[in-house]
Amino acid sequence: GYHELQKLGKTTATSRSAAEETLETRLAGMEPLKRALRKAENLESSRLSKSLSFLATTGSTAPFIGLFGTVWGIMTSFHEIGMRGSASLAVVAPGVSEALVVTAAGLAVAIPAVVFYNYYSNQMAEIESRMHSFSIDFLNLVERDFISRPI
Numbered sequence: 218g219y220h221e222l223q224k225l226g227k228t229t230a231t232s233r234s235a236a237e238e239t240l241e242t243r244l245a246g247m248e249p250l251k252r253a254l255r256k257a258e259n260l261e262s263s264r265l266s267k268s269l270s271f272l273a274t275t276g277s278t279a280p281f282i283g284l285f286g287t288v289w290g291i292m293t294s295f296h297e298i299g300m301r302g303s304a305s306l307a308v309v310a311p312g313v314s315e316a317l318v319v320t321a322a323g324l325a326v327a328i329p330a331v332v333f334y335n336y337y338s339n340q341m342a343e344i345e346s347r348m349h350s351f352s353i354d355f356l357n358l359v360e361r362d363f364i365s366r367p368i
Contacts, residue, residue, distance in 0.1 A: 247360060254352040261348060265341050269334060276330035283323020290316025 294312030298304050 247356070247363070250359065251356060254356065258345070258348050258352060262341070262345050265344060269337060269341065272330050272334035272337065276327050276334050279323045279327035279330065281323075283320040283327075286319020286323065287316040290314070290319065 290312045292312075293315060294309045297308045297312060301308050
């Protein structure tokens with residue numbers, strides 16, 4: 218943004234005399250600066266949000282991995298019941314225990330991932346809002362400066 222502002226100052230000073238310059242042409246010269254600020258905002262937003270997709274994916278898939286482990290453990294229990302022909306605690310407990318451990322592991326991964334995703338997502342929205350407010354304030358100051366210069 219600052220580089221565009223410097224270019225803008227040089228261009229308006231050398232391209233035409235002060236008598237020929239109108240308010241409209243002054244404000245039209247602000248477009249490159251506006252584009253540069255929007256580009257900088259977009260680049261920073263992209264950089265900040267790069268890792269959020271990992272947290273979102275982890276938070277949404279970990280429960281399914283836990284569910285898969287639960288199904289696998291229950292299937293193991295039923296398989297053992299079928300092989301032994303009885304449903305005693307010694308036959309069923311290992312498969313159910315396996316199912317519960319995998320379910321707990323899936324939740325232990327998913328819950329913090331979702332919490333951190335929400336936290337960082339809100340932080341990113343706040344930073345984006347501040348960047349946008351700064352851009353608007355900066356452009357307003359520059360426009361006021363160009364408007365207040367004598368023609």
